[in-house]
Structure formats: C-alpha cells, structure tokens
Amino acid sequence: MRVAILAHEQFPDRAKTALGVLRYADHDVVAVLDRDNPGEQVSSFVPDVQDAPIVTGMDDLEPDEVETLLIGIAPIGGGLEESWRADVRTALEYGCDVVSGLHYFLSEDEEFARLAAENGCELRDVRRPPDDLTVSDGVAGDVDAEVILTVGTDCSVGKMTTTMELARDAREAGYDAAVIPTGQTGIMIEGWGNPVDRVVSDFTAGAVEEMIVERGDEYDYLFVEGQGSIVHPAYSAVTCGILHGAMPDRLVLCHDAGREAIHGYESFPLPSIPSYVDLYESLAAPVSEASVVAGALNTAGLDDDAARDALEEYAAELDAPATDVIRFGTDDLLEVLL
Structure with a gap:
C-alpha cells in the first residue's frame, strides 16, 4: 500500500505514530507531510527507518502516487487540528482512503463523509472500539503463551517501540x-487490535483479555x-486496565533518559525508578505474579558514552538488565524474557 503520513510541525520528536509506521509497518511510504521541513528527507532526521521525501501537503503529490493518507500524530485529547482539514480533503478528492488514530472520528465529520462517499474512499477510525466488548472474565492467565507487558514511567517513553x-x-x-x-500506532502497524483508551472503563480489561485469549494458544510469547503510566494524572486508568486484563507473566519498564516530570503535566514530578517497580508489581499482584525483569531506556538525546552511563545507572536502579532497544539492540532483554 502506498501511503502518505501527516505529521505537521511535530516530526520527528512528537510524531510517534508516524515513526512507528515508518519503522515497522509493511507500507510503501511515498511522503511525509510536514509544513516545517518541506524539501528534506526523513533520513535527515531519523536514519534508521524507511526513507521518504518530506512535502508541505497532499497537493504536492499527484493523485496516482498515493493510495492512503495516515494521520501520523495525535495531540493530547486526540482532536482534529483544523489546519489538517485541507490535506484530508485533498486526499479524499484524490480518491485516497484516510486512516486516523484520533479520538475525533473522521467518519462522523459531515464534509469528510460526503467526500468519501463521492469518491469511493474509506474513512478508517482505528480508535473506534468494537461494539461487542464486555467485562473481563479473569482468564488471560490461563492461556498457554507467556505474556510480556511493557509499562512506563510516563507517556511517550518507548513502550510501543520496545x-x-x-x-x-x-x-x-x-x-x-x-x-x-492496544493503541492507534500498534493497530496501524499490525492491522488489528483494540484501542483501549477509547473503550468504556468497565470493558478495558475485557478488551485486552479478549485479544490475549484470541492469540494465547497460537503463540509461545505475547508482547x-x-x-x-500508573502515575499519570490523566491516563493511569488505561494503564491499570491493561495490566489487569493482560495478567502478564513479566513486565518491562520503559523510561526516557533525563525526564524528570510528566510530559504535559510538568507540575507532577516522576517518582523514583524503584517506586515504579513497587507500584507496578503491587498493582499486578492480586491477578498475577508479574515482576519487572528488564528495562528499556530511550537515550535518543544522548551521545554514546552518556547513553551507556545512563543505562548503567538505570539498570542499577531497576536491579535488572536494561538497554536502549534501538541503539543497542534487544539481546540483553530477550535473554531474561524468553
């Protein structure tokens, strides 16, 4: 599938969906839309993902160049920025499908729905949960697979990447x-999943359990x-729902090197790393014996020497192996996880 990715004014640092698709999805990315960096290449900013030209907008592309527009960014709250409307409109006029991970459903936008119908396009809102979700039965722990869950000290610390x-x-x-x-980026990459941050609170654990049960006897390991994050003032409920619904066997704690406060909520300092370990293990304890056995540290802002120092300190705080999975690979983690 030939896709363009919308990432206006947030590429690459705040465009984790765009980066996830560039790094992991089986798509031919023909362009990234970013008004701040037209004329550049993706490789100028992120060298280890699929390369593509950066253009100002959809009207810089020819209609036959692209089949689908992906919304590759999601602001806090998941709303549609009105400045993106022209690109979505142009995509639909070109006959392109549009895939969005926003809480704002494009399929319910009158203008977009009309254009999609007129041009035979699909508006796919991946954050729209299934209608048949229900409460958890508490059976995820019964599957044959070993369940490994990534947890974090904050949002946007590398859980999906890890x-x-x-x-x-x-x-x-x-x-x-x-x-x-469990989130829009993972769903776009894998082509299936339940968007747990859009699910009714009572059904969050059930939405995760449903997926575990569906795959749990087909695989040896489920990641x-x-x-x-369990301490996030806005999103802790989602974190708890996943933890209890998955009933994991092992946890990997993800952290962003140097981060001291919750992103977007800077009046809330991050607790110590040992505090996170205690919190996650204690919260899991009523439903599973999950423990934090490894850590993943995002060291993108550090040079190699500083990154290695930060990893050594992080591993000591965790009392477990730790790595930057992009910079140094996953061997140390897989050794304790598998």
Missing part, C-alpha cells in the same frame, strides 16, 4: 511471538503494547 522490537527480534531468533496492539 514491544515491536522485542517481538520482531524474538521471531527472528526462532520464537513463536506475536504483538497484542502486549502498554499505554500511559
């Missing part, structure tokens, strides 16, 4: 492993994409 890297490398090492997608 999940994808671990699952991919486990498969390459000969293990039968699958990803359980569950974590969301939010």
